[in-house]
Amino acid sequence: MRNNTHNARFLASIHVMATTHRPREWDATTYDSLPLPHQRWGRGVLASLPLRGDERVLDVGAGTGRDTAALLERLPRGHVVAVDGSTAMLAQLRNRLAGVGPDRLTTLHTDLTAPLALALEEPVDAVFSVATLHWIPDHGSLFRSLAGVLRPGGLLRAEWGGAGNVANVEAVLVDLGLPRIGEACNFATADQTAERLAASGFTDIDVVCVPDPVRMESGAQFEAFLASVVLSAVLDSIPVGQRRQAVRAVAARLPERQVDYQRLQASARPAA
Ligand SMILES: C[S@@+](CC[C@H](N)C(=O)[O-])C[C@H]1O[C@@H](n2cnc3c(N)ncnc32)[C@H](O)[C@@H]1O
Incomplete structure (x- = not known):
């Protein structure tokens, strides 16, 4: 009770700031140290991607x-x-794949809100994307951008957060008077996504949205997971000195250490 009163007083004192334009920065070290569901999501998308081994694949x-490392293993003669868009994430990627030559791997620091065709030298055979x-914000222009870099006959296979994603965390944020994650993210339904893909130059479209609740083992792990992944966009709008307490206040209201993910899984081909 005392803690709740304290939290309420603290949260009332938080001055929510306006956030700057995406792409935001990420804590790449913590990201790689956690047992994230993203690892499983990545394996799932990769397993669904038919590859001969000599293709050019875009990891968005x-x-x-x-997943880039796992993709390279599936592409012994490919690229x-x-x-x-995050300097820290890309630095970690370049470090992880330092031994891979430019004939096999190209890394690009690019904002995905701009057309990808401007950044890519040649089209790709497949677009792969996990949790991105x-x-x-604008899926119409994003999907046009992705269709614009795919060769005829190419393939898009991706997964990301859909309608109702992290709803149990959103409910706590509303309760605490903090900004919602959905204010920074575009959590669309499967039907909206299929319609936008069709309107953006894709065909053979298959989209589903599946519930995927994820639990963390310990309280410390759960707080690190909230701070560096689930609440990362929310924390951008909270002064640095108050972020830890905000994370603790959210974690205290989720005693089962569970995040109720809803994942969109999409497959499509560029229309001829
Ligand atoms: C949750 S991480 C997923 C990373 C990786 N696919 C995985 O599954 O581990 C989301 C990634 O999307 C990138 N991202 C988000 N918005 C972006 C933008 N506007 N432009 C470029 N990258 C962006 C972030 O920098 C981050 O690396």
Whole structure:
């Protein structure tokens, strides 16, 4: 009770700041140290991607390069273009893949809100993406950008947060009077996504949205997961000195240490 009163007083004192334009920075070291569901999501998308081994594949929002490394293993005669807007995430990726030559890997520091065709030298056979597309506000222009870099007959396989994503955390944020994650992210339904893909130059579209609740083992791990991943956009708008307490206040209201993810899984081809 005393803690709750204290939290309420503290949260009432938080001055929520306006955030700057995306792409935001990420804590790449903490990101790679956590047992994130992203690892499983990445394996799932990769397993669904049919590859001969000589293709050119675009990893959209490649982050620290975990999936980029796995993609390269599937492409012994191919090439991966890894694109991300975070300097820290890309530095970690370049470090992880330091032994891979420019004939196999291109890394690009690019804002995905701009057309990718401007940054890429040649089209790709496949677009792969994990846990990234909800960060882009305008999905119409994003999907046109992705269709614009795919060769005819190419393939898009991606997963990202959909409608109702992290709803249990959003409810706590509303309760505490903090900004919602959905204010910074685009959590669309499967139907909206399929319509936007069709209107943006894709065909053979298949989109589903599946619930995927994720639990963390310990309280410390849960707080690190909230701070560096789930609440990262929310914390951008809270003064640095108050972020830890805000994370603790959210964690205290989620005693099961669970985040209720809803994941969109999409497959599509560029229309001829
Ligand atoms: C949750 S991480 C996912 C990283 C990786 N795909 C994985 O599954 O581990 C989201 C990534 O999207 C990138 N991102 C978000 N918005 C972006 C933008 N506007 N332009 C470029 N990259 C962006 C972030 O920098 C971050 O690396």
